Amino acid sequence: MKVLVVEDDRTLAERLCELLQADGFRVDVANTGADADFLIQTERYDALVLDLGLPDGSGANYLQQWRDAGIELVTLILTARSSWSDKAAGFNAGADDYLTKPFEPAELLFRLKAMIRRAKGHAHPQLQIGELQLNTHLNQVLLHGLALKLTAQELRLLSYLMHAAPAIVSRTELAEHVYERDKEPDSNVIDVQIGRLRKKLGGDYIVTERGQGYRLVAPRPSD
Amino acid sequence: MSIKRRTVITSGFLILFVLPSFAWLLNLAFTKAVTESFDARLQALLNVVIAELHVTPEGGLSMVESLGDRRFNEVYSGWYWQLATDNEPIAASRSLWDQRLTPNPDGTVGNLILRDGIGPQDQRLRVAERDVLLTGYPDVIHVMVGGDTREIVAEVRAFQSVLWPGIVAIGALLGVFLVLQLRWSLAPLRRMQFSLARFRRGQQTRLQGRFPVELQGVVDALNDVLARDERLLARGRETAANLAHSLKTPLAVLKTYVGQLQPEHGRMLGQEITRMEQVIQYQLARANAAGAHQLTQAIDARQALTPVLTMFSRVCQNRGLAFNVRGDTCMWLIAAEDLQEIIGNLLENASKHAHSQIELNFDTQLGILVSDDGPGIDLAEGENIFQRGVRLDEQTPGSGIGLAIVAELVDAYAGSIQLGLSPLGGLEVHIQFPTAIA
Structure with a gap:
């Protein structure tokens, strides 16, 4: 999962970046609204963490612009403002959830993951496909009820595929x-890592759709 | 002392003291004028008498007796003339009969003396007297003409009979004018009072309307003070907000380290951060609540809450919670920000604890009722959650300050908070405002 953190305070931005990376997110950081605007136009993200007080304008205004431009990115706003009218104005610009500074890092992760999950159509924090279970909060994968050991990169791949399932991911x-x-990476690296993941999962969880990409499916019981 | 009383006292003095004094002076002047004109007549008669006086060749005096006025011939008519030497009367008008007037012994020859005198039957007279020397007559002759002062008195009486009712009428008229003047000149003050009362009730933020010059200055000054107050308050709030804002980000940075420290140190740091956070939010809330006593316009609660409700319906939707709002249109005498703060904090609290649903009800009768289907609280401990920094639930993130802010605000509006068990299964917070607000 790839997240854009827009925060003008460099220390906090750095800390958020470390925090999210430690939890398996891929993170880009923008310190100004203009930087964020550029990144959003050029990159693909799964979620946006947006501070409302930016040096070059209100985060709410940028969010409004992106929403008007049809960018449907799940957005968690961070606000240091405590007045509810400000908070609501920022939120109503098109945010999906909010946190008031200073927030608990755990809550940030919790909200962010829940947001991404819901955006991809999963109501429950536990994603399940066949006998494969992913607990999004604990970053824990269970196969047939047993914990599965995965590298960080494998976990990221699997998590993305599970969130996207049953859609095909290119x-x-x-x-x-x-x-x-x-x-x-070039597609070779991805193929190799998918291969390893396939081996660990066993069965036919990861299906290759020729010319399109990969898809995670529950293997038919007969297999 | 009230302006009314002052005006009544000064005008009362004018009516009861100055006006009669004026009348008295008028009376005095009139009496004097009448007496002088009476004296002039006497003097003219005296001159006639003296002109008619001749020494006869025999050494006696001749005198035309009648002076053309019959009253000199009617006995004790009040009009007399008399000629006398120092020792004995020489002649007198018929009206004196057997009585004689007393001449003034101190007269100098040729001088006219006008004085009061006594006539027959104790009549009060005005007397004109001149001592003359006639060639051929050995003695100084005292020539006197007297007239009864009843004529003067009658004229003065007649004047007074007009004067006194006139004065009374003028006094009464002044009294009526006084009342009208009080009404009219105090009317702007009453308008100002009215305007102040509206201001106090929060129906206006300034004293409105045009006032007379003397009051307009005061009204303008008052409005200036109010505007300055508002500016100061706004600046204080801004300062508090800026301070809080600038401290919150570093605190957020610190919080990210809590989980990475040794548990013991992390807990310590966490506690300290929470303390700082509480102080900031509490002081910020206080700075904002300072406006609670500032009078504001009654607002439509539903309208004021729209942004917050829009926000929470989206938040709840995204968090998988059902959010039901039932609110009548109600006008509350409360600052919109304060109402938003109260509802926002209550909803935030509810949305943190709820399993699947939150309810918000508000109307004029009910006040505000927020309930959720969360774990609820032990009602015995209930009061504590409104104290600063007390959290009954250490699991859910948050500073435990939100409800303290609510309590502070509700208190500022003299409202009441009750905690109860919600029919949904969780906590129910019920806020009611006094009738002055709702």
């Missing part, structure tokens, strides 16, 4: 959402 999409911006 290699480009995977490259954009699962890998760092400056380290986007």
Whole structure:
């Protein structure tokens, strides 16, 4: 999952970046609204963490612009303002959830994951396909009720596929959402990592749709 | 002392003291004028008497007796003339009969003396007297003409009979004018009072209307003070908000370290951060609540809450909660920001704890009722959640300050808060405002 953090305070931005990365997110940081605008126009993100007080204008105004431009990115706003009219004005510009500074890091992760999950059509924090379970809060994968050991990169891949299921995910999409911006892999690397993941999952959980990409499905019981 | 009383006292003095004094002076002047004109007549008669006086060749005096006025011939008529030497009377008008007037012994020859005198039957007279020397007559002759002052008195009486009712009428008229003047000149003050009362009830933020010059200055000054008050309050709020704003981001940074420290240190840091956070939010809330006593216009609660309700219906939808609002249009005498703050904090609290649904009800009768289907609280401990920083639930993130802010605000409007068990299963917070607000 790839998240854009827009926060003008560099220390906080850095800390949020570390925090999200530690939880398996791919993170880009923008310190100004203009930077954020550029990144949003050029990159693909799964979620946006937006501070309302930016040096070059209100975050709410940028959000409004993006919404008007038809960019449907799930957005969590951070606000230091405590007046509800300000908070509501910022939120009503098109946010999906909000947090008031200073927030608990755990709550940020919780809200962000819940938002992404819902945006992809999952109501429950536990995603399940066949005997495969992903607990989004604990980043824990269970297969047949047993914990499955995955590397961080494998977990990111699987998590993205599970969130997207049953839709097909192209290699480009995977490259954009699962890998760092400056380290986007060629399709070979993705194929290799998918291969490893397939081996660990066993069965036919990951289906290759020729020319289109990958899809996560529940294997037929007969297999 | 009221302006009314002052005006009544000064005008009362004018009516009861100055006006009679004026009348008295008028009376005095009139009496004097009448007496002088009476004296002039006497003097003219005296001159006639003296002109008619001749020494006869025998050494006696001749005198035309009648002076053309019959009253000198009617006995004790009040009109007399008399000629006398120092020792004995020489002649007198018929009206004196056997009585004689007393001459003034101090007269100098040729001088006219006008004085009061006594006539027959104790009549009060005005007397004109001149001592003359006639060639051929050895003694100084006291020539006197007297007239009864009843004529003067009668004229003065007649004047007074007009004067006194006139004065009374003028006094009464002044009294009526006084009442009208009080009404009219105090009317702007009453308007100002009315305007102030409207201001106090929060129906206006300034004193409105045009006032006379003397009051307009005061009204303008008052409005200036109110405007300055507003500016100061706004600036204070802004300062508090800026301070809070600038501290919240570093606190958020610090919080990200809490989880990475050794549990013991992390807990310590966490507690300290929470403390700072509470102080900031509490002081900020206080700075904002300072406006609660500032009088404001009655607002439509539903309209004021629209942004917050829109926000929460979206938040709840995104968090998978059902959010039901039932609110009548009600006009409340409360600052919109304060109402938003109260409802916002209550809804935030409810949305944090609810499992699947939140309800908000508000109307004039009910006040505000927020309920959720969360775990609820132990009602025995209920009061504590309104204290600053007390959280009954250490699991849910938050500073535990939101409800303290609500309590502070509701208190500022003299409202009441009751906690109860919601029919939904969780906590129910019921806020009621006094009738002055709702």
